[in-house]
Amino acid sequence: MRFNGLMSSDAPSSDETTDPSSRAAAPRPGDGSSGQTVEHLERTASAPTGDGQDRGTLRDIANSLGISSAVALRALRGADEIKPQMVHRVREAAERLHFPLEELSEETEHRGVVAVLVNTMRNTWISDLVRAIRIELAATGRTAVVVPTRRRIPEHPVAADTDAIEDLVRLGVDGFLMISDLADMEHVLECTGNRPFVGIGCSRSFTGRFDTVRIDDEVGQGLLVDHLVSLGHREIAHVGGVGAAVARERAEAFRAAMERHGLGEEARVEPGDFTEQVGQTAGSMLLRGSRVPTAVTCANDVTAVGVLSAARDAGFSVPEELAVAGYGNTSLASSGVSQLTSVDPNSDRLGALAAQFLVERVSGHEGPTRDVAVAPSMVVRRTTSAGPRPETTKRKRISVD
Known part of the structure; x- marks a missing residue:
């Protein structure tokens, strides 16, 4: 399915992960069949940022030949147990992918x-x-x-x-x-x-x-906002912006993505760092009052788990009443309990x-x-598998002692 310049496709296995300029990154092990991979193709192809963008890695060589990284390494070193034909193929792939062979060492x-x-x-x-x-x-x-x-x-x-x-x-x-x-x-x-x-x-x-x-991060936050807007969400918040410069940059990227959709006035950033405890506190603040978002993006997966806890405590069902997305595509996101939509870096x-x-x-x-x-x-999972809650749905509030 294609929408807003993005591509949704069946996620490849973890062994197939390569440079996102050529294919989508794979969900982590344990994702199950519910994960869909969404990527931004145009950005990477049109805006390389350095000489590392085109160089290959050991994993790229292995993936291109359908072998493991360990076998690729032993072939590059000319190990006796690796057949000459395989050594030739691996060397050829390494040169084609611009792998730095000059740094290769003997075993x-x-x-x-x-x-x-x-x-x-x-x-x-x-x-x-x-x-x-x-x-x-x-x-x-x-x-x-x-x-x-x-x-x-x-x-x-x-x-x-x-x-x-x-x-x-x-x-x-x-x-x-x-x-x-x-x-x-x-x-x-x-x-x-x-x-x-x-x-x-x-x-x-x-x-x-x-x-x-x-x-x-401009691409990453753009992917999240594009996905949520495509589902009909407009009142989208972000938890982050605190604790490091990179957190502030992700919050800025979120605001820019919302502006791009004409939703700058709807963009709300609730201060939070990269911890679960602060994520839960920030989530609780978002779910109070009359202006409750229908979707929340987070600075990382750990923060998103905290927001999920706040939603549970406040009586909000995910994703029917609140969509939540993380950042990092870690094992927390792919666990059967959370099934968290997340950006794979x-x-x-x-x-x-x-x-x-x-x-x-x-x-x-x-x-x-x-x-x-x-x-x-x-990687799209269960936590963002629904659009915004109906306007007639009563918004729950957390009681303040």
């Missing part, structure tokens, strides 16, 4: 450790990224360690654990990958010294300071490209900083 080489800096270990999106990072680093004989960098001290409610970063430098890590935005970025960068540094899924405000591989590509950029910097690449905005897709 016996162990060339170092990369540190992955994260704010939290509670977001399962990070697990998706780390898996993609490790697969790509394996081709160069490297591995990754995940390091939480968020610490709480009385003077600063949220601060970066710069002592841990300095310890990593002393231990001799090859470089750093940052997932999303860290607190105290100036101190973080100072502590990393001259080690290569690449941001993944971070704010576009970091563009030009170091290599960045970002989610194209194409974590495989985000992590793989960032790993490639970092390895190149470690190997001496001194070119200008690069920025790639990876176009996401959307």
Whole structure:
């Protein structure tokens, strides 16, 4: 089904996931048959944002030949157990997809450790990224360690654990990958010294300071709003905009998408960060009073779960009386309990490209900083499978003690 410049199609299996410029990203395992994948085709094809947009990853090579990433890697290394014909096919695919073969290592080489800096270990999106990072680093004989960098001290409610970063430098890590935005970025960068540094899924405000591989949030929020408007929703709210620059950018992208549909006056942003607790509080606020939205988009899947809890507590049925959508397409979204519509950021590509950029910097690449905005897709599930509630439906209110 095609609508508003979007395409809805049956979702491919997780093994088929490739660059969203060529096909829709796959739902996570456990999605079942109810998920539909929606993607924006025109944006990616017409607006490449860097030299990483056209380069292939190890997973791209494997997907193009219908083999696993492990087999592709062993073929690239010329392992004895891989038939020469397969080695030739894999090498040919690698060259066709512009995979950086010059960074390929022998299986016996162990060339170092990369540190992955994260704010939290509670977001399962990070697990998706780390898996993609490790697969790509394996081709160069490297591995990754995940390091939480968020610490709480009385003077600063949220601060970066710069002592841990300095310890990593002393231990001799090859470089750093940052997932999303860290607190105290100036101190973080100072502590990393001259080690290569690449941001993944971070704010576009970091563009030009170091290599960045970002989610194209304008496309992502546009997909959500286009989908909800196509169902008849007009009173659409967003929970987010707090906690990091990338959250504010997603809120801005939501407003822009609403403006594009002539619904700027209907756009409402309820302040919320990336946590379930704050998502539930924000959801409760939205469901109070006379102006209750019929649909809510959220900064991530964790926040959306909080909004679902608020809807349940307020007596709103989902999706009949309230449609809810997340961001990240994590295991939370695909679980049988939530069946949450969510934007899939194409974590495989985000992590793989960032790993490639970092390895190149470690190997001496001194070119200008690069920025790639990876176009996401959307997986439609039960939580947005209905249009707005009828005007005659009485809007429930949460009692305030």
